[in-house]
Amino acid sequence: MSFKTISCQDRAIKLFQNAILNDRLAHAYIFAGQEGIGKTLFSRELAKTIFCQHRGTDACDTCNSCKRITSDNFSDLFFILPEKNSRVIKIEQLKYLQDVLNVKPLESKYKIVIIQSADKMNEEASNCLLKTLEEPPSYAIIILIVTSLESVRETIRSRCQIVRFSPLSSTVVKDILINRFQLDNKKAERLAVVSNGSIERATLLSGTHALEKKNWLVDRILKLEMNDNLTFSKELFEEWHIQDLEVLEEKRTYVKELILSFLLYYRDLLICKTGGSKLPIHYIDWKDALISKSNSLSEDVLFRIINVIKTSLGHLDHNANITLLLENMITKILHLQFNCRIPSLQEHFSLR
Ligand SMILES: [Zn+2]
Missing domain, CATH: 3.40.50.300 (P-loop containing nucleotide triphosphate hydrolases)
Incomplete structure (x- = not known):
């Protein structure tokens, strides 16, 4: 080279x-x-x-x-x-x-x-x-x-x-995935779009059935109910095999990917809500469902949810208990989404 x-x-x-x-x-x-x-x-x-x-x-x-x-x-x-x-x-x-x-x-x-x-x-x-x-x-x-x-x-x-350094263009990511990692054209194209210009993310996504996991996540998150809180966290850990990972750093990488998937979902809802038709939607296959979901949430709530997710992302690198971090994030999101008061940390613990 x-x-x-x-x-x-x-x-x-x-x-x-x-x-x-x-x-x-x-x-x-x-x-x-x-x-x-x-x-x-x-x-x-x-x-x-x-x-x-x-x-x-x-x-x-x-x-x-x-x-x-x-x-x-x-x-x-x-x-x-x-x-x-x-x-x-x-x-x-x-x-x-x-x-x-x-x-x-x-x-x-x-x-x-x-x-x-x-x-x-x-x-x-x-x-x-x-x-x-x-x-x-x-x-x-x-x-x-x-x-x-x-x-x-x-x-x-x-x-x-x-x-x-600039992010890579999706064409470049796609070519690298095809030539260096021998992925087929269709899969390489999809991964290139969701990887945000990063080969590392693209390969991480390709190696872990992450596209399937993401699909599961959106499907599930669209159907969420208020009282799904703790069961949802549990399902999530199982579906994403997070508890199986023994090395903390590896776990952190997957949890980061998971939190980013949440962020993209709510960002999509915000785009649908504000009618920013020129901005690309990440979960394009769910466009109709996302539009209909976005009608039930206010812009303010979506902004607040996105802030909660960004804060969690920021804490991820400095937090040893990432499982709790994730649970806490989900609790807050659900409370905002279903228009309830956010529980304090103490209440959160006593609920567990
Ligand atoms: Zn030389």
């Missing part, structure tokens, strides 16, 4: 090709953009281009350096990512980064460190990173990969050049 194989990121490619040509690479970059649009892939191709023995503005992919980078075997390139089953980069990993950067590059004039999920760092680790960024050695290029720029401290942000 090389820059030639990277889709939808022409702006970032141009930026780096110019910097390489003019020998003006910065010491620190932040690559920002949603999950699964190829930021890590891009950073590897960038490293390849910088280290390539042919010294051009794209990797040749055939020289010894390019080949070794492809096989993760190049001594001046390092990746740092959260350890398995941990969501955050730890201070020890940042200390390791300092040690790495204290040693001069072995085979080129640069040493590149790529930190994945760099927006997921505690205070201690952030301080350590900041120290490194304050006085990077002349040969260092540090790339921080983040999905949320807001989660990166201002003191860190201000020391990095920010490069924003």
